[in-house]
Amino acid sequence: MLKVLIFDMDGVLVDSMSYHTEAMKHIFDDLGIAMDKQDIYDLEGSPTVEIVGSLLEKEGIDPNDFDVDGLIKRYREEFARILVLRSFKEMDECLPILKERFLLSVVSGADRNIVHDVIGRLFDGIFDVVLSGEDLERGKPEPDPFLKVAEVLNVDRSECLVVENAPMGVEAANRAGMFCVAVPTYVSKESIATADMIVDDHRMLKDFLLGLEYPKKEEVESLRLLHE
Known part of the structure; x- marks a missing residue:
C-alpha cells in the first residue's frame, strides 16, 4: 500500500x-x-x-x-x-487533502536555505520531511535522497511514489526502485520517458494524485507520530 x-x-x-x-x-x-x-x-x-x-x-x-x-x-x-514566489495552484488545491491521506516529503537539489525558505513561506506545515541538495553527500541522479526519505519515515521503497519533472529526478527515482510520475514542466516528454507515468500538466497531476488509493488515516497518523 x-x-x-x-x-x-x-x-x-x-x-x-x-x-x-x-x-x-x-x-x-x-x-x-x-x-x-x-x-x-x-x-x-x-x-x-x-x-x-x-x-x-x-x-x-x-x-x-x-x-x-x-x-x-x-x-x-x-x-x-x-525571485517572485508562485506555487502551482493545482498543488495548493490538492496538498492539504493529500496530507490527510499520506506522509508527504520534498526532495530538492536546490540549496538548503532556498528550499526551507520557499517551503516555509508557501507550504508551511504540509511536509513531514524536507531534504535539500546540501543534506546528503550524493544527490540526484543518485537514489540516495529518495532512499533517505524512506529510511526516515520507516517505510519500504515500494510504499513511496515520487513526483518529478526533470530527467535527473526521474533517473534517481528509477534507481531508488520507486514508482515515478513525471510532469514535463520545462522539458520534453522524451527526456523523462523512463518515468512510470507521464502526465501532460499540473491539472492532470492533481487528478492523478487525488485518485490514488490510500491507507487508513490511523495508519498514516501512526507513522507520522513515529517520525515526530
Whole structure:
C-alpha cells in the first residue's frame, strides 16, 4: 500500500526554474562565460555545485581552477533578488487533502536555505520531511535522497511514489526502485520517458494524485507520530 508521496520542488510545487536559470545566466554573463539556459533545465534536481561544475566543464573550464563557491554565493544572492514566489495552484488545491491521506516529503537539489525558505513561506506545515541538495553527500541522479526519505519515515521503497519533472529526478527515482510520475514542466516528454507515468500538466497531476488509493488515516497518523 502506498504511504509516502515525495515531491520535487522547482517545477512540481513551485514555478521557479526560470528564476534559477536567469540568476545563473546573469552571473555567467558577468564573467563572460557562455551558458545555455536549457542546460540548467536538463540538470534540474542536481545539487547546485554539480550544476555549476557541469556548466563550466561544458565550456572547457576546469571547476577546480575556478572560484565555484564564490559563483554560487553570487547566484544565491541574485536568485533571492529576482525571485517572485508562485506555487502551482493545482498543488495548493490538492496538498492539504493529500496530507490527510499520506506522509508527504520534498526532495530538492536546490540549496538548503532556498528550499526551507520557499517551503516555509508557501507550504508551511504540509511536509513531514524536507531534504535539500546540501543534506546528503550524493544527490540526484543518485537514489540516495529518495532512499533517505524512506529510511526516515520507516517505510519500504515500494510504499513511496515520487513526483518529478526533470530527467535527473526521474533517473534517481528509477534507481531508488520507486514508482515515478513525471510532469514535463520545462522539458520534453522524451527526456523523462523512463518515468512510470507521464502526465501532460499540473491539472492532470492533481487528478492523478487525488485518485490514488490510500491507507487508513490511523495508519498514516501512526507513522507520522513515529517520525515526530
